[in-house]
Amino acid sequence: MQAGVRGFQCTPASFKLVTSMTIRTAILTLCLLLQAAFAQAQTDLRSSVDALGQGKFADVEAAITVLAKTGDPKAVPVLEALAAGDLYTRKSDARVFMTRAAGDDVILIDPITGVEDATAPKASVQKIRVNNTVRRAVRTALGGLTLLSPERQTRLAAAQSVLMAPSGEVLDLVETALATEKDADVRRVMEEARAASLLKSDRSTDEKKQAIETIRQRGDRDALGILSSALGSVDETLRPDVERAIAGIEERQALWNAGQNVWYGISLGSVLLLAAIGLAVTFGVMGIINMAHGEMVMLGAYTTFVVQDVIRTRYPDMFEWSLAIALPLAFLFTAFIGLVIERGVIRFLYGRPLETLLATWGLSLILQQAVRSLFGPTNREVGNPTWMSGAFELGGLTITWNRLWIVVFSLSVFLALLAVLKRSSFGLQMRAVTQNRRMASSMGIRTPYVDAATFALGSGIAGMAGVALSQIDNVSPNLGQSYIIDSFMVVVFGGVGNLWGTLVGAFSLGILNKFLEPYAGAVLGKIFVLVLIILFIQKRPRGLFALKGRAVDA
Amino acid sequence: MITAFLLRALDRNILIAIAALLIVAALVPVLNLLVPPTSPFHIPTYIVSLMGKYLTYAMLALALDLVWGFCGILSLGHAAFFALGGYAMGMYLARQIGARGTYGNALLPDFMVFLNWKELPWYWTGFDHFWFAALMVLAVPGLLAFVFGWFAFRSRVTGVYLSIITQAMTYALLLAFFRNEMGFGGNNGLTDFKDILGFNIQAGGTRNALFAATAVALAFSLLVASGIVRSKFGKVLVGVRDAESRTRFLGYRVENIKLFTFTVSAMMAGVAGALYVPQVGIINPGEFAPANSIEVVIWTAVGGRGTLIGPIIGAVLVNFGKSVFTAAFPEFWLFALGGLFVAVTLFLPKGIVGTWRQMRARRRETARMTAASPQAAE
């Protein structure tokens, strides 16, 4: 049949290309022959299509199977129309047409050639009714029919649809397609489709055993579905094999689930790390309890919103770059706010941590209300650039791009901060001031300057975290509030004054949380983690990585 | 022994404050019930309830002052004890509704009927009786404070670390009480109360009685708190606040001292919560919000911590301000509250009463100096 199609398509081109008379004659003869064969096929197809309009659902189904067996791609639009409910029978001669409305009448369209036929009154045609069984049969048939398409994508999709809805009828077609298939990916899916279909056919037990093995190796949820449906239809002798295969897949699934949980945990951990990392500077290094830290995150998120808003109205093409633009702006803006807070309030409260806590809480209320007054109390929409959207599969894991980028981003921020603290002269001054303020000051370090810069750095990091969090969380004035307790937990758990502790703390709390969730539910899991941290602090009041010795009392 | 303890509690300021509270307890109901509404001295019933609410807040602030002002423990979870006391009372009130709820189920509160529960959970047993609920008002916050404090103080969690974990504690409770499965009415909490001790909770007489009870309870709490801080124990308490290790090396068990104070304070907060619920008519998980606990801290700070009377004044003032503000310019209230936090810590660290006492002491000092100097010149 394929030859017929090709011949039909090549004919006009052949005339132009070929000059030699004999060759031309030969080809002409060939074309004629092929065309004859094609005409034959055409009539067969026509009658098969017309059969769709006859009898009960079971007969329609049988007709579909016949159509599928022709393997003719021409049948594809017909079947599609059937499934969509677009196929009609002409009452006068029981021929089947597609229709298009034209006033009170309908234009009849030949479903195979797509050529418009006569106009007829609506009453002269009758819709071919379909039910779910018919639809399933159509899906299977379509899967089989497109298996031979020259397009790789189409073949792949076809193989997949056969796999989803296997049946014994398409088995021959799948095998035909498999014989000529070159593409490895498509082959693999076809093999699986063949195996799935084979289980539904009446082939030998040995072949079926092999088929079960093929599907077991696929090992995902779909394979599980195929096997469980096969469990009901295969004969007794094969049941143990199927059950064993199912158990094997389930075991693998459990493993992947655990992996997925680890990934979710890492993802949550990276969010916690982002929220806590600025706090690790202000609280951990400087010992300032900044309750307005969450609001810095919130301001960072709103900076992203404003940047995107400007881009949307002025430079729509730049949208993909919005986050890259927002990042430094958010850093500068929140660092500036942090600077103002440090110079305006906090510097008067050094050495009085509880008062600092209260004053910064007051500031957090003011910042929240300011944002509420400016932007309104509801969530603002922050869009994801395309590179932040979507997901990909990694083995049995589903990984969304935005989560992946946030993990990458949080780690880079962490490493950058570590580098600033350990390698730069500012970092050296900062550590000097926090360890021995008087000594540092007498060595010529301008301690007030270092204090302000350190606090600004911590706030700026919080702002950058806000840019990232705007991609996965609601941007509302309350954004910061939802992070502040968690961030403190991370810093305290990891050990104050230790950046590595913050890293370990964030990821271990994230993963712990996600592993508890399936058993306890999200809320109870969180409560459990909080209680665990409270108990942990009793045991190690200064966190996982605590400083020891005399320095503690200073 | 107890009498000596309480007598010592009565210095002049405390005496005046207690007398003032008792007078208010008697006077306000008179002005509400006996003075005709046309008179300028008449107090409307809703104002009585509002003042009652302020006084329960004052009691909560007083409880916080005991631990923060005198012992240096900044609890950011005191509203949790308040809310637990409130829930204990709320459970009693919910049982008093009986068959008058929306579903007319005499055995179960409305929300349990709604959740399709078949029987009362075990922890609701006993709340039909007022005495049991009253006991729980003290016992539940007290027990939580005891267990929490036992762990925390023993392992010497101090300063901001303690503050942060108290905040985590109330946050965990907030999340827990939001769950319907907990059996405390979930998101909506407990409300639609009808009776308390057989009296209609909406009636003017009941409201006045509740107000008077609150004022008396506050006066009594003040007496107890004063007795504690003016005893040798109170001096140890301040010692712990100012120089914890010195106290330890003098042989005092700092953890026991803190634990006792924390527990007493939590029970006081619980009683305040129990008086709050019948006057506002509802208790819901929102009371556990960490922000609430921090607000209590600012009432205490505004009035002056470590002064006992200051927190009472602070709580009433700030909440009066809140009522006025939220009615007149609702969007500015958070600016005002936030500004108050900053201003008090920066400019008025001792609070109103503390600053006033300091100024008076300084004036007395100058007076003594000027009185002494002419003699020196002679």
Added chain:
Amino acid sequence: MTISKPATLLYLDGVSVSFDGFKALNSLSFVVEPGELRAIIGPNGAGKTTMMDIITGKTRPDSGEVFFEGQIDLTKKDEAEIAQLGIGRKFQKPTVFESHTVWDNLELALNRKRGVFATLFYRLSSQDRARIEEILATVRLTSRASDLAANLSHGQKQWLEIGMLLAQEPKLLLVDEPVAGMTDSETVETAILLKEIAKTRSVVVVEHDMGFIRDLGVKVTCLAEGSVLAEGSIDFVSADQRVIENYLGR
């Protein structure tokens, strides 16, 4: 150790402790006899303060024995218990209750029942009153009894702290740099005060001031790098070659 454990007041043997890899004490052995006044010298980081932390229960040793009165294992007790056993400690920085009066400071330090309820219902007896007045006289603060401790001079705070330790009636007194920041006359008076106190109890003094130690005229122990370098009279110790190298300087 040549001395038998039961006869000693304080007995440390092979005590080691380290913080993050830094060995603060390295197999330190040290004995105080009942009624003895002992001075300890040593460079910064020699482990003087850490040793006091271990005796008073603030720090637990990694290894080694610490016994009080021959049989009480101090490593198993916490600060409050050790204080109640009769070991008093004066910090390097004067630590008194600044917002209490001098009188209240001493009242709190008195060796009475220290439980929650005992203190809640405590009433000042005439006996206690007399004792506090006696201590006030000893530390020369009678005239300032009703002043806040915060208003005392640095030297007076040191004395108040010593007074508080006396009120505690300890069997052993640990004193960390009592004359740091004092004027010369205050230093001399403090030496007299300590000698007076040492008549009725054992005292261990850590000091840098060699003149002050000479004034005390007692047995001296020199610590360096967490263990005992030399022990004996001040002249003997200051002649020791290693002490000169490590501490006194050439």
